[in-house]
């Protein structure tokens with residue numbers, strides 16, 4: 001685990017500048033407006049103590065995968081970093097912070113991206129793909145930031161500067177299935193498909209179904225990144241479903257049976273992922289649609 005501080009006033013100033021600069025990226029006006037107003041609505045923070053700094057931690061959260069069995073063949077669907085094992089993770093991090101700084105007060109950040117605070121504190125840096133990278137962990141890590149009353153004076157880092165490895169590299173730009181990575185400091189969030197995988201809303205007509213590739217989120221820009229490829233890799237945590245279980249799972253409109261839920265829940269350790277996984281698996285395998293596998297006409 002890695003941790004870094006940022007002084008509250010300077011961090012908020014730097015964050016405000018980033019939210020303003022997002023507004024000038026004309027390709028994502030709605031996204032930028034929403035993020036900026038969410039930030040403003042939560043500043044200054046309404047807390048039962050006077051916050052003086054942010055404490056941000058990064059902890060390992062590697063990718064995993066689900067292997068399905070269809071007609072005797074195996075199909076593996078990636079689960080990008082940060083999604084497995086998130087149930088209770090914030091509470092554990094909160095407890096660790098309190099243990100490390102007894103007598104001090106902590107409150108979860110509101111309205112500010114954890115990635116942004118990690119970049120402002122110097123804990124991490126953005127990649128061209130808008131993902132935060134931490135030394136030694138790449139993007140295979142989760143971030144957790146809290147307001148604290150611990151006094152801290154230190155440098156404020158430029159959150160918009162890409163990590164050094166991005167200089168001259170366009171691998172994620174080339175590998176993004178939707179062209180969302182534009183080379184601007186902020187990606188074109190309207191094109192990034194992550195958000196469609198977080199809810200079970202119908203996929204909009206103008207989003208090609210062939211771009212979906214993961215059980216939640218989207219994986220190519222991180223999977224292809226040389227910074228992640230250079231990490232010491234263990235075999236990803238994998239759950240394998242048999243033929244009958246796979247058939248039940250991909251029947252996503254029917255919902256999970258108790259037996260299947262009993263298999264998936266302890267593996268995911270993330271209720272949100274559990275709620276969207278079957279629909280997203282059907283999307284990733286081209287089986288999203290009402291009539292037959294691969295049919296994409298109906299988007300309910």
Ligand code: SF4
Nearest residue numbers: 127128166169172225
């Ligand atoms: S693929 Fe290249 S440009 Fe993209 S985040 Fe990784 S190092 Fe940076």
Ligand code: SF4
Nearest residue numbers: 176180192193218221
């Ligand atoms: S998450 Fe997917 S859609 Fe978004 S930038 Fe990365 S590769 Fe592109």
